[in-house]
Amino acid sequence: MITLYDCATAPSPRRARIFLAEKGVKYDCKQVDLRTGEQLGPEFRAINPRCAVPALVTESGDVICENVAIASYIEEIHPEPPLMGSTAIERAQVLEWNWRCEFEGLSAIAEILRNTSPHMKGRAMTGARNVEQVPEFGARGKERLGYFYEDLNERLEKSAFIAGDFYSLADITALVAVDFSAWVKSSPDACLKALAKWHKEVSARPSSKS
Amino acid sequence: MITLYDCATAPSPRRARIFLAEKGVKYDCKQVDLRTGEQLGPEFRAINPRCAVPALVTESGDVICENVAIASYIEEIHPEPPLMGSTAIERAQVLEWNWRCEFEGLSAIAEILRNTSPHMKGRAMTGARNVEQVPEFGARGKERLGYFYEDLNERLEKSAFIAGDFYSLADITALVAVDFSAWVKSSPDACLKALAKWHKEVSARPSSKS
Numbered sequence: 001m002i003t004l005y006d007c008a009t010a011p012s013p014r015r016a017r018i019f020l021a022e023k024g025v026k027y028d029c030k031q032v033d034l035r036t037g038e039q040l041g042p043e044f045r046a047i048n049p050r051c052a053v054p055a056l057v058t059e060s061g062d063v064i065c066e067n068v069a070i071a072s073y074i075e076e077i078h079p080e081p082p083l084m085g086s087t088a089i090e091r092a093q094v095l096e097w098n099w100r101c102e103f104e105g106l107s108a109i110a111e112i113l114r115n116t117s118p119h120m121k122g123r124a125m126t127g128a129r130n131v132e133q134v135p136e137f138g139a140r141g142k143e144r145l146g147y148f149y150e151d152l153n154e155r156l157e158k159s160a161f162i163a164g165d166f167y168s169l170a171d172i173t174a175l176v177a178v179d180f181s182a183w184v185k186s187s188p189d190a191c192l193k194a195l196a197k198w199h200k201e202v203s204a205r206p207s208s209k210s
Numbered sequence: 211m212i213t214l215y216d217c218a219t220a221p222s223p224r225r226a227r228i229f230l231a232e233k234g235v236k237y238d239c240k241q242v243d244l245r246t247g248e249q250l251g252p253e254f255r256a257i258n259p260r261c262a263v264p265a266l267v268t269e270s271g272d273v274i275c276e277n278v279a280i281a282s283y284i285e286e287i288h289p290e291p292p293l294m295g296s297t298a299i300e301r302a303q304v305l306e307w308n309w310r311c312e313f314e315g316l317s318a319i320a321e322i323l324r325n326t327s328p329h330m331k332g333r334a335m336t337g338a339r340n341v342e343q344v345p346e347f348g349a350r351g352k353e354r355l356g357y358f359y360e361d362l363n364e365r366l367e368k369s370a371f372i373a374g375d376f377y378s379l380a381d382i383t384a385l386v387a388v389d390f391s392a393w394v395k396s397s398p399d400a401c402l403k404a405l406a407k408w409h410k411e412v413s414a415r416p417s418s419k420s
Binding site: 050058060062064065066068069070072073076077088089091092093095096099100103107125127129131134136137140143144147151 | 260268270272274275276278279280282283286287298299301302303305306309310313317335337339341344346347350353354357361
């Protein structure tokens with residue numbers, strides 16, 4: 001059985017949990033306590049030297065630590081239901097929109113949180129190194145998150161789901177981003193109606209409770 | 211024939227050019243002049259509303275604009291030689307390392323350049339919107355780029371190429387990052403011997419001239 005190193009309250013491993021739930025894949029789940037810095041200790045460092053969750057250990061013992069890579073691996077060994085598209089162009093569109101939801105959405109929110117929260121002092125970046133906060137990153141993060149939401153809303157005015165007319169990895173990443181943004185009081189403006197409608201729909205899927 | 215909207219001097223489209231050269235795929239190449247802001251004009255905006263290169267137009271007229279998505283599409287329609295791995299775990303490792311080379315490498319260099327170059331005033335982010343520079347981002351970018359090089363060197367002490375014992379998309383992204391970093395006087399330190407050896411080898415491939 002595969003093993004997922006997880007933290008129930010963190011956004012990044014939630015992406016993997018929702019993906020696995022949509023696939024109906026069973027896995028052994030191990031919690032890593034980020035509040036006490038367990039991810040920086042020798043035991044977890046031996047699993048993922050980058051000291052971040054999620055980390056997925058395959059049945060052969062290989063370790064995969066980035067969400068897009070975890071999704072690609074699970075999609076190959078459990079193809080149904082497809083969550084990364086069914087044709088070459090669909091697969092490209094899923095990767096493209098997933099990239100945008102990650103670079104423009106999730107990373108902006110992480111930038112705000114890690115550079116402004118008193119709990120994140122000296123931990124302004126994910127990973128093994130301690131990096132000092134730069135408060136200006138909070139304002140930049142909010143600016144680019146606002147642009148991301150505008151673009152996402154425009155997309156969802158024309159498309160049922162983010163990558164096309166099918167639910168995919170890109171919707172999972174965007175859902176996690178929107179929910180995570182509430183932590184830094186940066187949820188999408190209610191005037192972004194298409195985004196709000198989509199968020200209600202994807203939140204109603206049982207996997208969203210993961 | 212596919213069409214690549216390109217800018218001969220820019221790092222992002224170079225990733226697509228090298229990938230296409232390794233595949234031996236012929237394409238129609240259209241230059242977009244970033245120096246005069248052609249990417250912001252109505253003609254190119256109709257191709258890619260995000261006003262960035264590369265943009266690949268498929269034979270069916272679909273437009274793909276992110277490198278990982280362009281690579282995935284080309285890999286499917288021209289499978290040989292494989293540049294994204296040959297097994298489920300290899301494909302995951304290519305995506306994971308490509309992600310790292312992009313998030314931790316290329317994006318750090320772009321952060322330095324766009325927030326410190328006098329030519330980039332008001333253009334601190336790629337895309338349709340004007341965003342003001344924050345000089346502090348230059349220092350943070352240099353800090354995280356240094357960590358990325360350390361990690362890459364450590365990886366290359368154990369592995370012939372970045373994602374494993376085969377040349378892949380991850381090597382292309384890292385090569386473009388290392389070459390691009392010279393623009394901001396942030397090339398890897400010469401003491402990172404494994405990284406230097408790898409750079410010499412991948413630079414010797416004919417595709418690197420793309």
